[in-house]
Amino acid sequence: MKMLSFAKRNTKEIIRDPLTLLFGLGFPIVLLLLLSAIQANVPVPLFEIAQLTPGITVFGLSFMTLFSATLIAKDRESALLQRLYTTPMTALDFILGYTLPIVPIAVAQSVACYAVAVAIGLEVTVNVFLAILFIVPISVLFIALGLLFGSILNDKQVGGICGALLTNLSAWLSGTWFDLELVGGVFKEIAYALPFVHAVELERAVLSGSFSDILPHFWWVLGYSVAALAVAVLLFLRQMKK
């Protein structure tokens, strides 16, 4: 009940910021359309719709990090959290209350991406629905990163770190914009030590029906999600006690 009440408030806060929401939901779609147009003129295997859509969908999730981090950072600055800390709400109520409302937004974003992809040529199979389903654990990773950054950064810093740095880093290291094999070396090793490329390859494996390729990537994503969530919880609890 306490958590639901808080989650309801957080949903309203995000939905009532239409500019951010539209940008977060619309930007990945614009990119999808743009890169598909380039692909139509200059064919690049990486930008084929079945390869591109999973990458763009995962890239779109970096906006979920921005949403959750901004919300927490603003709450910390406005002292609303301070007020709520004096109520009987527990740490779990806060963490779930911040996390759960963003999952449906992440799913809605991936539904929008896949719907546009279908409209421009992606074949409709049951795998599309499975790919949308697998967005849920991936979205937890990005939301946890938001919880983590929102607990230590202020509103302006969140804009810089999550809005600029993380969105770019997660994109470069995901194998969506360019083939990591082409860069190779340390860059490729770093990319494969981080979860972003695994999230994209997980989605690609699900969409293409290569189910044997799912698990190795899934463990990476799940491991990072659990670790990010654990660190986020610790940092949130630390700032709660400050």
Added chain:
Amino acid sequence: MDAITIENLTKRYRDVTAVDNLSLSIREGELFSLLGVNGAGKTTTVKMLSCLTEPSEGDAYIFGKSIRKDTAEVRSLIALSPQETAVAPKLSVRENLELICGAHGFAKTKTVLKIKEISNLLGLESVIDRKTGKLSGGWQRRLSIAMALISEPKILFLDEPTLGLDVIARSELWELIRSLSGKVTIILTTHYMEEADALSDRVAIMRDGRLLVCDTVEKIKEKAGTDNFEQAFVRIVKEMKL
């Protein structure tokens, strides 16, 4: 009966002692003001009493419940209206009140009833469905106090409640605070001497984290040898040796 008993309460931040060995008691229903210049330790004291920060030494008891050991019980007895307005700007006045009711685990029927009651008491009916971020500072302060009062606290902490308000809004808020006197124990921190003079049953003056004096306004004026409370405050803070 004592609502709050403070015993040797101390808070240290690395090499700075924000509150130093504070001991005093506050009676049930009393309107008690904590005064002091910046850095005197007023807000830190309120934060410790409202379980927002843990004391380094000592303890305080809210109706017999320790702020160190019985935090859940203490939280169900208190409410805080922080220095900042601490409201959710994208929510309406009603939704802000619903959030606090939810945070306290009120059932839906009780929530509806409490919102009606509190908006009537604080004159919020005319703005009940307006977005909080669009309201004036005076209305936001009023809502902030309503959010603190709606949980039926036995102890209400008002941290600089009239900061930045115009004369009319301040006078209206004074009326409201006066109307609560006797019904709920109020701990008020303020920089405005006339506010403390007009509202308080008793006043504590702090400097460098230590208690200089704790008495009624009249007795403090007597001790300082002046009829003017502001002058009395200045004399005590500047001249009193510990």
